[in-house]
Amino acid sequence: xxxxxxxxxxxxxxxxxxxxxxxxxxxxxxxxxxxxxxxxxxxxxxxxxxxxxxxxxxxxxxxxxxxxxxxxxxxxxxxxxxxxxxxxxxxxxxxxxxxxxxxxxxxxxxxxxxxxxxxxxxxxxxxxxxxxxxxxxxxxxxxxxxxxxxxxxxxxxxxxxxxxxxxxxxxxxxxxxxxxxxxxxxxxxxxxxxxxxxxxxxxxxxxxxxxxxxxxxxxxxxxxxxxxxxxxxxxxxxxxxxxxxxxxxxxxxxxxxxxxxxxxxxxxxxxxxxxxxxxxxxxxxxxxxxxxxxxxxxxxxxxxxxxxxxxxxxxxxxxxxxxxxxxxxxxxx
Amino acid sequence: xxxxxxxxxxxxxxxxxxxxxxxxxxxxxxxxxxxxxxxxxxxxxxxxxxxxxxxxxxxxxxxxxxxxxxxxxxxxxxxxxxxxxxxxxxxxxxxxxxxxxxxxxxxxxxxxxxxxxxxxxxxxxxxxxxxxxxxxxxxxxxxxxxxxxxxxxxxxxxxxxxxxxxxxxxxxxxxxxxxxxxxxxxxxxxxxxxxxxxxxxxxxxxxxxxxxxxxxxxxxxxxxxxxxxxxxxxxxxxxxxxxxxxxxxxxxxxxxxxxxxxxxxxxxxxxxxxxxxxxxxxxxxxxxxxxxxxxxxxxxxxxxxxxxxxxxxxxxxxxxxxx
Numbered sequence: 001x002x003x004x005x006x007x008x009x010x011x012x013x014x015x016x017x018x019x020x021x022x023x024x025x026x027x028x029x030x031x032x033x034x035x036x037x038x039x040x041x042x043x044x045x046x047x048x049x050x051x052x053x054x055x056x057x058x059x060x061x062x063x064x065x066x067x068x069x070x071x072x073x074x075x076x077x078x079x080x081x082x083x084x085x086x087x088x089x090x091x092x093x094x095x096x097x098x099x100x101x102x103x104x105x106x107x108x109x110x111x112x113x114x115x116x117x118x119x120x121x122x123x124x125x126x127x128x129x130x131x132x133x134x135x136x137x138x139x140x141x142x143x144x145x146x147x148x149x150x151x152x153x154x155x156x157x158x159x160x161x162x163x164x165x166x167x168x169x170x171x172x173x174x175x176x177x178x179x180x181x182x183x184x185x186x187x188x189x190x191x192x193x194x195x196x197x198x199x200x201x202x203x204x205x206x207x208x209x210x211x212x213x214x215x216x217x218x219x220x221x222x223x224x225x226x227x228x229x230x231x232x233x234x235x236x237x238x239x240x241x242x243x244x245x246x247x248x249x250x251x252x253x254x255x256x257x258x259x260x261x262x263x264x265x266x267x268x269x270x271x272x273x274x275x276x277x278x279x280x281x282x283x284x285x286x287x288x289x290x291x292x293x294x295x296x297x298x299x300x301x302x303x304x305x306x307x308x309x310x311x312x313x314x315x316x317x318x319x320x321x322x323x324x325x326x327x328x329x330x331x332x333x
Numbered sequence: 334x335x336x337x338x339x340x341x342x343x344x345x346x347x348x349x350x351x352x353x354x355x356x357x358x359x360x361x362x363x364x365x366x367x368x369x370x371x372x373x374x375x376x377x378x379x380x381x382x383x384x385x386x387x388x389x390x391x392x393x394x395x396x397x398x399x400x401x402x403x404x405x406x407x408x409x410x411x412x413x414x415x416x417x418x419x420x421x422x423x424x425x426x427x428x429x430x431x432x433x434x435x436x437x438x439x440x441x442x443x444x445x446x447x448x449x450x451x452x453x454x455x456x457x458x459x460x461x462x463x464x465x466x467x468x469x470x471x472x473x474x475x476x477x478x479x480x481x482x483x484x485x486x487x488x489x490x491x492x493x494x495x496x497x498x499x500x501x502x503x504x505x506x507x508x509x510x511x512x513x514x515x516x517x518x519x520x521x522x523x524x525x526x527x528x529x530x531x532x533x534x535x536x537x538x539x540x541x542x543x544x545x546x547x548x549x550x551x552x553x554x555x556x557x558x559x560x561x562x563x564x565x566x567x568x569x570x571x572x573x574x575x576x577x578x579x580x581x582x583x584x585x586x587x588x589x590x591x592x593x594x595x596x597x598x599x600x601x602x603x604x605x606x607x608x609x610x611x612x613x614x615x616x617x618x619x620x621x622x623x624x625x626x627x628x629x630x631x632x633x634x635x636x637x638x639x640x641x642x643x644x645x646x647x648x649x650x651x652x653x654x655x656x
Binding site: 244249253 | 421436484486500
């Protein structure tokens, strides 16, 4: 009985997951095509600025570019062709890096983006919830008050200001870290990891600092409310030790909404961290998206944004499926 | 035995102390159900808090003490205010008001039972042994042993309160304090819970203190009853005697306000409301609402004393009657 209900729920949920992706991708297909910029004309202008060509050659180049970019035929034909490729994760060549495959460029950047965002999201979440829990559970202790003020102070700082301050301090005043990320790829694994680490520490720390304030504030509010609940009071009256009350009663109840928050955040790690990537010159998908949009690289836009759409809707799906595991009151209907 | 020895307890507030229990001086005997009755704000819950030693700010004991003596498993024990906490759930336990929210909503009941084993009893039996014992105990209380695997939201209000009572009594404490244990339940379920409490008390011959504003509840299960008014104990006596022959005018008016089967007479309440606890009037607290009040009642507080065998009251009108 319960299994049947779960199967039904899962089928419906998978359908809506698929529809969200489909509709999202469709929108992303059409929107760039209404941009005033046209990648073919852009390329022709670039060629013409270097040499002058007779008119019939320009027409010929235009036709062959349209074919190679996958832009010939009506919009509808282009759309069908795109869908056919997309299921094989083939989004065609990148227009700005013609003729390299858009997917392979994304794949080159994705590990850096995912690595950085994944680690910082998880660290910020863990740290934020632990601090928030302490601040909320022992709200009258001085240390909790101090922690909370730090979080409230940090939370509203705009990321770019924090990043610039950190950069000035650690790259100019104390020359500990490189100003821009330089990751050495061709001198062996040890050198690669060392440079990766050195280049990632500042971006990661700034992302954690900016990200964890919210988790502290929300967890503090949650645990403070939970600590006032009758079941916590009754647990105390039963003589249950504070450590047990903190973990099994307060933390366990307060963490529920935070877990869904985490899974939504994790869905976003594929989208890149544009600000970080610009300020620290960190290789990542965020900058790729930005360049693709400004240069009307349709295929690159599709490759990067599709990944984001799929990952975010998958994360939401995962959150929905995880929920009943952490909260028994939720059942699939 | 619980000896409440000239106990005064108050809440510390910015505008001064609010004395919620003043000079309470009485005994609760072994093997009895002692009821504490009175209207809202008369100090009965505060009294229970002090008995259970929940002296969290702003509640404080200004004078007197509570002394518990008894024995469990042949071992005598004695506890005093300030040191009752270490005996929680072992010698003394607490049944809260029937409410949706007194159990952890996301933990199975068996875990909440296991959490409640006092530290000194851990290791005396394995978890499985404890759960087997609890299972058998639940069946005694007419609860299916499957209840242990349930979450609180899967139980009805009555089942939940039975489970809470099981939780409060599975370590077989000598003293059980119950604060309005049936207030949120409908009368049918309420009766079941009261019968259960009574059965448990008869079986284990321990002491139960039951706080309720509902005199009907007291009439059904208590052996003796204490009537409180405005922070003071007004009258204590055997429940039956007290209902048949109330000595204190307040008790008499309370009982007279109770509806009775077959009696169609219009019930009258007690006009007025209790005096403020922050700044109580001198003399008897009830004088302003008492139809029989004399001059002396408004100036001198009557002593709480034994007015007849086993019957205590604080009233100037009883002065003539011999102790």
